[in-house]
Amino acid sequence: MIGIWPLPGIPEIAAGDDLAGLILAATDRAGLTLEPGDIVVVTHKVVSKAEGRTAVALTDADYRRLIEEEAADIIRRRGDLVITRTAHGFICANAAVDRSNTPAGTAVLLPVDPDRSAHRLRRGLERASGVSLGVLITDTFGRAWRRGQTDVAIGMSGVVSVLDLRGSTDHEGRELSATEPAVADELAGAADLVMGKADRIPAALIRGTGLLGDGRAADLVRDPAEDFFL
Amino acid sequence: MIGIWPLPGIPEIAAGDDLAGLILAATDRAGLTLEPGDIVVVTHKVVSKAEGRTAVALTDADYRRLIEEEAADIIRRRGDLVITRTAHGFICANAAVDRSNTPAGTAVLLPVDPDRSAHRLRRGLERASGVSLGVLITDTFGRAWRRGQTDVAIGMSGVVSVLDLRGSTDHEGRELSATEPAVADELAGAADLVMGKADRIPAALIRGTGLLGDGRAADLVRDPAEDFFL
Secondary structure, eight states, rough: EEEEEOOOOOOOTTTTOOOHHHHHHHHHHTTTTTTOOOEEEHHHHHHHTTTTOOOOOSSSHHHHHHHHHHHHEEEEEEEEEEEEEETTTEEEEEEBOOOOSOOEEEEOOOOOOOHHHHHHHHHHHHHHHHHEEEEEEEEEOOSBBBOOOOEEEEEESSBSOOOOOOOOOOTTTTBSSSSOOOHHHHHHHHHHHHOTTTTTTTTEEEEOOOSSSSOOGGGBBBOGGGGOOO | EEEEEEEOOOOOOOOOOOOOHHHHHHHTTTTTOOTTTTTEEEEEHHHHTTTOOOOEOOOOHHHHHHHHHHHHEEEEEEEEEEEEETTTTEEEGGGOOSSSSOOTEEEEOOSHHHHHHHHHHHHHHHHHHHOOOEEEEEEEEEEEBOOOOEEEEEEEEBBBBSSTTOBOOOTSBBOOOOOOOOOOHHHHHHHHHHHOTTOOOOEEEESSSOSSSSSOOOBBOOOOOGOOOO
């Protein structure tokens, strides 16, 4: 059985804030104690704010300039919507520059190295709790072909990214057709179900997955040379 | 808090089997009793088998012919890999024709009308349990740009498909940037975390989502005219 709890009550984050401490306090307030194997999921927004990865965006022109700066490549452009590749290799709208749930006149950028951010947060949580944990950092991305957005993993530490079932067989000895479940993205989406967009709950705890491992966000980026849709 | 339980022990399904009865028995064996608001998630494979949506595929040529028959459109083709649009509008590999976890020499197709299949299963479960439920039918799809596969919703009854937060604002009164979370796909991926591919657990129970509603699988299909990546 897997359990997913929201961790509400994390205040507006400023550069330099102790995110691990604030998450531990929220866990405590939720009546939870971190256990070995737990995965803590946080939206990138609070991580970026704690790291000072915000920028002034007073006008729409500022915002558009930030998108051009953050984009390593422009994949598609139609009107105000820009589909970009970020320096991390992620394909997403507006280079993940976000003006919602951030102080007026500012925008939040992605962490420079989200895996490193996740590692730091994990170390802080593990030192304080004394147990082995995983940490996932998420963002909300649109997709090709399907309506709506889902949360995906953009950084991780101590968590499996993609399960490798290649070579596994079904009960008839036939190789499985879908052999690389992107469990980090499924975990990110699962956590979103308790976080909510309007509610501003930026963190969740997932228990019982058995998915501690050593994945990296780059594992989830498809090699552009193998991608049919770029 | 959201809880997700696997429902193991469902036997190999044949055409005409009572899927609702088998899921209820599995729920019972798992020590669970269906509660109002629960969402039962099943892989399309058992639904298709119960509905007789299987076909003979003795050879690779049979398999390729089935894919061409099931595909409403071919979107991309490279070597043996074919990205297709199904009659339902889903963009996926091989028109979702699947030869794993099915008796040797056969392939499983998608249900003709997965929402209707979900509706029938929901009615069966609700009649037997006396509580209001949601039912999701899932399949495992690859994605553009990101490695690995995730489970997505291909049919549903009594569940929200895409939450509509358009017009919602953040604490600064600014409109949210990601306003249509595809919760049915996030639920499908969450359920996959307990089902496992090699383990052949074709069903799961999700509790505590607050996401009963009246979505349809078609809500998750992006209008091709609005899609940048076709």
